[in-house]
Amino acid sequence: MLDADFFRRWMAATSASVDREAERLTALDSPIGDADHGSNLQRGFRAVTATLEKEAPDTPGAVLTLAGRQLISTVGGASGPLYGTLLRRTGKALGDAGEVSEAQFAEALRAGVDAVMTLGGAAPGDKTMIDALVPAVDALDEGGFAAARTAAEEGALATTPLQARKGRASYLGERSIGHQDPGATSSALLVAALAEAAGE
Amino acid sequence: MSDGKQVGIVLVSHSAEVASSVAELARGLAGGGVSVPIAPAGGTEGGELGTSSELIAAAAASVDRGAGVAVLTDLGSAVxxxxxxxxxxDELPYNTRLVDAPFVEGAVAAVVTAATGADLAAVEAAAAEAYTYRKV
Incomplete structure (x- = not known):
């Protein structure tokens, strides 16, 4: 079973990972975006860690809902509402249970990913975070956290040959081909942090 | 008509200057002296390019007169x-709507329409209709 501590570890591991990878995320965002993805997410997840320490929510749903709200209010770029919606919808789907099973979490995360697709209008293949998240959720259902991490990383790598159809990168048309998508890359970090929190 | 209360207009841009200038432009083109509540929400709280949910929520609250709030945005993270x-x-006033409209032309149409005392649906329709005006 997964408790509030597990989800706090997830957010802390994500923040640490985004700190380590911020320069790489921003570098990926330079040719096809506006070169702020790393710094925006770093600011957002640091604020998430701080607010979780301060407010100490005590259920999985409350941890993720609070984290999501914090991302929406502090990131300042499109990744704020997108990641914020992902975590908040996942949190809302978990309700107020003190512990949730992996299967319940996988179902909730799928609801979160669906909400991101609705918000941004992106589908798999559009060269967005969805290309890492959808394979991750599918793998989570079948193989657990480690399988989800591998699927998200492969999904992020597979965005390189795609042409962007959403967001700032879509203005570049064919010139977006050949670059790995920064949002899919940070989504893979988020999923990898999940495996880290689970000790896998 | 909505009891003499006017619809509030919020203009959200990545740039504080763009948001406030479009607000000024719309008010000016609507004919000086219109009392439509308009609030810009541009850039981040730190004054950089970006979007701030706090500035948007504060702007929406400041123009809410009970007749609804129409929010116009530029692109990407603002939307x-x-x-x-x-x-x-619960973050925005009751009856707040994101209006699907071009930012500058939509803002002018929304302010002109709101100044007549039109309701939120009419303001939204006028702003959205600005998309149909072709320039060439």
């Missing part, structure tokens, strides 16, 4: 942030 706030449920 997504307003949508995320609307999905939240």
């Amino acid at each position: 997504l942030t307003v949508k995320a706030l609307l999905a939240e449920g």
